[in-house]
Amino acid sequence: xxxxxxxTYLAALGLPALPQSVRERxxxxxxxxxxxxxxxxxxxxxxxxxxxxxxFADSLTPAAYLPxxxxxxxxxxxxxxxxxxxxxxxxxxxxxxNHGLTMLDATGKKTEFLRMVCRELEISGGEPxxxxxxxxxxxxxxxxxxxxxxxxxxxxxxxxxxLCLPLCRVGGVFLALxxxxxxxxxxxxxAGIAKLGGGTPQFDPYQLPGxxxxxxxxxxxxxxxTPKAYPRAFGAIKKRPL
Ligand code: SAH
Numbered sequence: 702x703x704x705x706x707x708x709t710y711l712a713a714l715g716l717p718a719l720p721q722s723v724r725e726r727x728x729x730x731x732x733x734x735x736x737x738x739x740x741x742x743x744x745x746x747x748x749x750x751x752x753x754x755x756x757f758a759d760s761l762t763p764a765a766y767l768p769x770x771x772x773x774x775x776x777x778x779x780x781x782x783x784x785x786x787x788x789x790x791x792x793x794x795x796x797x798x799n800h801g802l803t804m805l806d807a808t809g810k811k812t813e814f815l816r817m818v819c820r821e822l823e824i825s826g827g828e829p830x831x832x833x834x835x836x837x838x839x840x841x842x843x844x845x846x847x848x849x850x851x852x853x854x855x856x857x858x859x860x861x862x863x864l865c866l867p868l869c870r871v872g873g874v875f876l877a878l879x880x881x882x883x884x885x886x887x888x889x890x891x892a893g894i895a896k897l898g899g900g901t902p903q904f905d906p907y908q909l910p911g912x913x914x915x916x917x918x919x920x921x922x923x924x925x926x927t928p929k930a931y932p933r934a935f936g937a938i939k940k941r942p943l
Pocket of ligand 1: 777778779780781782783784805806807808811832833834835852853854855864935
């Protein structure tokens with residue numbers, strides 16, 4: 702697996718290169734992802750060098766934008782662990798501190814795979830959790846408790862905001878990795894974001910190495926509590942986005 706493009710990408714973001722311990726863990730993670738893909742239906746990207754860029758480099762992008770004191774994170778709809786798990790592995794190593802990460806996915810097969818990865822890689826502070834974000838958002842132990850809520854490739858912003866913002870503590874940040882369309886998606890649901898306690902979104906375009914299309918980091922600060930009525934059941938979120 703060629704990590705050179707990942708290091709070049711990190712340098713362009715002003716971030717430290719991959720420590721050797723992180724390379725080893727990423728290599729093993731990729732091996733498990735590719736070997737177990739058929740059984741768990743994890744990803745369409747199976748070429749190791751593409752995995753390095755489209756899964757690992759992409760997942761590290763938030764490291765350039767996260768507050769230093771972010772310790773408790775959740776990845777909503779993490780699938781095979783992206784972006785949360787590579788990000789945690791990297792941050793733990795370069796910041797020398799453990800970051801808590803809940804890896805939430807509705808599909809049991811994905812969280813089963815993540816339990817195996819966490820065991821094999823001896824991850825501490827990683828919690829695979831099968832469940833739905835709109836239900837977890839009403840769990841008093843989870844609601845408004847995370848410093849950082851992450852999400853990639855789960856849904857359009859007019860639905861994603863209601864899945865993610867209720868889990869974010871006031872003063873924390875919701876950070877989504879989106880395609881370039883993310884900006885317009887946010888503009889269309891600006892009133893909904895405000896209703897959920899979100900502040901003004903910030904946009905940072907980025908480009909992965911190789912022939913990848915432009916992507917976007919969307920950051921929404923949580924500035925006030927989410928009203929109790931949200932999140933609604935998924936049917937309502939889908940039918941009548943805020
Ligand atoms: N974030 C990963 C996976 C994206 S696929 C990546 O970028 O590679 C979207 C994932 O979101 C699926 O695994 C699906 O099971 C999960 N998902 C969709 N809606 C969800 C919800 N409401 N709560 C929890 N997980 C959800």
